[in-house]
Amino acid sequence: MKSQLSKIIAVFVLVTLSVPAGSFEAQAAYFFNPHFIISDEEMADYQSLTRGQIQQFLKDNNSGLTRLITTNFEGFTKSAADIIADAAIESQINPKVLLTTLQKEQSLIGDPNPTQRQIDRAMGYRCPDSGSCHPNTLDFGKQVDGAAWQFRQYLDAPLRWTFQAGNQYEIDGYLIRPANTATAGLYNYTPHYSGNERFWRLWVDYWGRNFPDGSLVKAPDSPAVWLIQYGVRRLITSYAVLLSRFNPQSILTISRSDLEKYEIGPSIKFSNFSLLQSPDGKIYLVVDDYIRHITSPEVFRTIGYNIEEVEPIDDADLAAYQLGDPITLESIHPTGALLQDNTSGGVFFVQDGLKHPIYSRELMKANYPNRILTQVSPEELDQYQTGSPVKFRDGTLVRASNDSKVYVIANGIRRWVQDEAAFANFGYKWDNIITTSQQAVLVHELGEPIE
Template identity: 40%
Template sequence: MKQIKSSIILAFCSLFMFVQTAQATGFNPNLVITDNQLEDSSTMDESTIQSFLLARGSLGIYATTDIDGKVKTAAQIIDRVAKKYNINPQFLIALLQKEQGLVEGKITDKRLNWATGYAVCDNCELGHPLVEKYKGFAKQVEAAADRIRNTYLAQIDTAGKTLTGWGPGITKTASGIKITPINKATAALYTYTPHINGNKLLWSVWERWWGEVTQQAEYPDGSLLQANGQNGVWLIQNGQKRPITSMAALISRFDLEKIIAIDESALDNYEQGRAIKYANFSILQGADGTLYLTRSDTRHPFESEEVFKKLGFSPDEIIRAADEDLLQYDLGEKITANAAYPRGALLQNNKTGGVYFVEDGKKSPIWAKEILTSRFKEMNITPVSPEKLEKYETVDPVGFYDGELIGETGKPTIYVVSNGRLRPIPSAEIFLTVGWKWENVVWTNAKALSIHQIDTPITIEDSPVIVAMN
């Protein structure tokens, strides 16, 4: 059982002070656009590109010599390059606007010649032979797409980062701010433009033309969520969001370090479930006088007041609860006078060193120290004889709590426990998008992992991309 300590309360208060200062700011420097928004080459065909450009400026009537020596429209060049390199034509159009304002601004020879800003830098001489070879609209579009696909994304796929060190989950500084890209696209864009203002400009163009840049994460059962700028914490369970309505309940049942800060809109995807109001192992009394011991989401009635006293509980612990609060709990088995350790205990075999969690006369073996420390941080271990342990029925071993991030030592796969099963997390992008922290991963042995069956991987769905033609 967890106990409320001053250090935990301070951490709790600090957490909420931090979250209260966070606001939904729109631009997330860690997510400029999604991987799909960079790499989906099917979003627009040539005619759609042409219509889009004509509706916004003079680029729609511009034509020039392509790299094959043939005269083509800007739309034809963009379409060809997008298909060749599997790059989203929307991205190429946004890049033209971000770099030179060519889509909505005035067209000049200089802007066309350096359309995507490729090979252009603060200290570069445009007349230098190594720079001038990229001069021209078609060469610029070609070179930008080629570099992003065949250099930046290729480096991330093989080495986890680009030559300049940008990669998903890797923190670097840009414009004096620490940035941790959550996907390959963002890492590639900071390699192409290593400052925040340029990438924020690309993001703002994208938002204005094609809608919001978001990735909808799947939050598995056991996730603790908190909306930016709000105090409330929610437990995701059985596809519902359950409000945790008291500090005591939060501290006694959950790890504050596991709270994930999210946008408020993400909570709208869940129906509201039962509230979590009381601390674990609370003594509740109903209007009819019945006494209950709470364990997680179950209330166990004491067989009688005499049993309550015999087992060492005190009347000072009793909390009078409304019937509606009691109904938030499932009704469990009665607690009788023969119940051993109704609040649970850790007993250790003083011969073998094996540790068991004993509750109501049943003992569950603990197969790894990581399970012991993650589930029973505040519980003392009592050494007992093998003969005493033999009195208790052996049941299934103790597993990890839902929401725990675990992996086998020496192996790369990370899982999240959900409904008692292990759900693989396929990539660093998904890990970071959900909001998990690397430092919260628990590395354990294969035997401990075997307690849980493998389930389906965690997924992320990109938000719909809407092409605005007006």
């Protein structure tokens, strides 16, 4: 009999293939992958937080541990933050893992007034479901040190334990195959689906990075590139497709756990301006996230397309796109054109009878690197109505030439990257910042900062 997880995955695949991309905006809840919880590197990153940062984390969460002074496993009096830091260093286990486990097991991060019982059982170390905790471990210092030591054993001797990476197990009715040693270790520590889902959700809440829409990301152990959009990740299926829409230099390498928290959305399978034919015979032009119906064979011929360029697709592929405006005989420059006023020098992106001002050379080069700029008279430009100014593409890093603030563009708005720490935390590259005119920056509405 198939497991419940198998059924869920099957239903999920059907849903993602049948829901238009635009509707994914309502599905921004993060996705728990029970096969991969955190990476081995993350579990072993014992230098991820300093003592001061651990104490500040406890304070920021109004934790009762902020004020806790007690003995460590050797009997020396120390603060809770020092006990956590010492255990992390001694066992070379990420203090973030220890802090997350403190909340998972006894809610000690979020509880401002924990009981002695909570403190004595802080990490759930040697506290099996089948009975009471081992009496020699009922102490905060021993709990933290013992749990850190235990996590280290899972990494150093993975074959000694019940759950091992690469093998499949049934856990609470789910078929789970831990993808790495850290995930297997978490199941050895807590052999329950719900407990590990709680750990993961806390991990994401505490330490996860929420990448702005338009971010291009990849994991360090895979060449696959994904677009973060509407709270999901969309696989870009080939380098040719990537080049047709995006700048490969903008790809961010992020942790596997940061990537895995995003549910998988519809793949991006077709290059920009591909011609697609649906099962009912209609031909569409792909323009970014939209498909535009070419309304007749006459329109098709007038634009100059070749029927041999048309690729048959199924309804599932169509469902990955939103329906854009149809292309008719009245559509002027349906694929867009760069036109420059040969008198004033002003540059416009003209599409479907609208001219959209481009406020800087840098913006033009970033958005239309392979387009030819055509000189035209003011009289020709006057034939077109003026549309909204062109904005930088999502995921672009920009700053005005008269301002040191760096912004990332997401959903057409600019989000200030507040400091160097935030810049580094998201993996941004200084070389990718585009310095441009203030006018080109200000066309983007100011959104929430990135901290």
